[in-house]
Amino acid sequence: MTVRRDTGGSGDPADPEEVADLFRAIGRMVKAAREGAGMSQRELGIAVGYSEEQISSVERGRRTPQPEFLVAVDELLGCGGLLALLGEDVERAKARRRVRHPEWFRHYAELERDAVELCYFANQAVPGLFQTENYARAVFTSRQPLFDEEMIEQRVTARLARQDLLAKWPPPTVSAIVQESVLRQSFAGRAVQQEQLERLAQVSRLRHVEVQVMPMVSEDHAGMGGPFTLLEIKGRPRMAYLEVQHISRLIADPEDVRVLAAKYGSIRGQALTTRDSLRLIEKMLGD
Structure with missing residues (x-):
């Protein structure tokens, strides 16, 4: 690949x-x-x-x-x-409408748009599908090498456009496990963090979305290898997607996908339940 x-x-x-x-x-x-x-x-x-x-x-x-x-x-x-x-x-x-995704991301964005099921494990940042505009802008502003202002705005607009799939009908089933440290980090400042937590609490209440938090106190963690995404399109084998340090890889090999799916199952079992995760997010908002 x-x-x-x-x-x-x-x-x-x-x-x-x-x-x-x-x-x-x-x-x-x-x-x-x-x-x-x-x-x-x-x-x-x-x-x-x-x-x-x-x-x-x-x-x-x-x-x-x-x-x-x-x-x-x-x-x-x-x-x-x-x-x-x-x-x-x-x-x-x-x-x-054609969105300005970078060339290396375009194929995945097309697959994501057609997916009936999406599973995200995120231990570096909130999944792009859930990011607020201000959080997304902070992500692209902090990128190294630096983007110019025009590129930042293009990427923010493209990221927000991806989120339309949460509102389409029928919607995909979406599952996300987010590392607690990601939510506690005051990335781009307290106001942006609070706004992002509110957004995460909001999407976690959608019927087709499940958000779980991997607690920092957990002694077991099957996701130490880094973030990944699983996606399934009707009538096609399940696939996986990896992205780190501006390098991306779409995985279609059945055995590789099976291993990542098994890891996701383990991480899901080690994370807080959806109800307890929402309670934690709400508590962080209160704090």
């Missing part, structure tokens, strides 16, 4: 400008409706099941405005069906 390296290139040309313009225009409409109703981003987020950071991302055109979200906002703010009608335009735009 070929090892791919991140050269920092820009990859494919940018998304069609009309798609970006559409998302920005919808974002401005959402913002105008929200402000007209005298609501803050946080208040609107609570009402429709989004975080304040997600509402901000939609209003700035960074995050795809999901049709269900537009319907909910339309009904809540009394937009007379105007926002709801834009859902079809969004679906068409999503079908032709």
